Amino acid sequence: SQQGEEDPQALSIQEGENATMNCSYKTSINNLQWYRQNSGRGLVHLILIRSNEREKHSGRLRVTLDTSKKSSSLLITASRAADTASYFCASYNQGGKLIFGQGTELSVKP
């Protein structure tokens, strides 16, 4: 079964707006990762946040992690049409297996 659950399942915004996606997980983690998947393509690693970190930035991406609530969020600022993709959070379980959420499908309209 999937460890992560993502919210919302789908998000549609206008170019220039910010997009926020949320992820919840079930067990303790070493780190949490976010991946992007363009239609019909493989996944691309975006950012990794360790369990002792609360916030991390990379370009237009901001990730937060709240281990007490077992949740994370991904914020994309000033979105572009090229950001249209599915976004997945993923974390390793105790057995060293990377477990993905079901993903958020983001559509950015020009």
Added chain:
Amino acid sequence: EAGVVQSPRYKIIEKKQPVAFWCNPISGHNTLYWYRQNLGQGPELLIRYENEEAVDDSQLPKDRFSAERLKGVDSTLKIQPAELGDSAVYLCASSLFGSYNEQFFGPGTRLTVL
């Protein structure tokens, strides 16, 4: 630097036929993964290799699926015989040795079983 290479990109077969997928990981990556991704879902791990050893194949349906990584580099995933429910995207990924690393994914093979 070349990424993870997979072939073929697309495969259409009839049920009960065999099919094989090939993956060449990033040079120097000891760990190789095969995932299956159903439509609208995240990838699910089928098998993980550390060099040529399969260290986690608990999710691999062993009655019809098999995998090998003979020289610890490229890998093949086989399904025989294929069933309708096997239609999915099969993704290969690789990472440096050790737990908790980021994984690098190939473009995947989209399998359609008719």
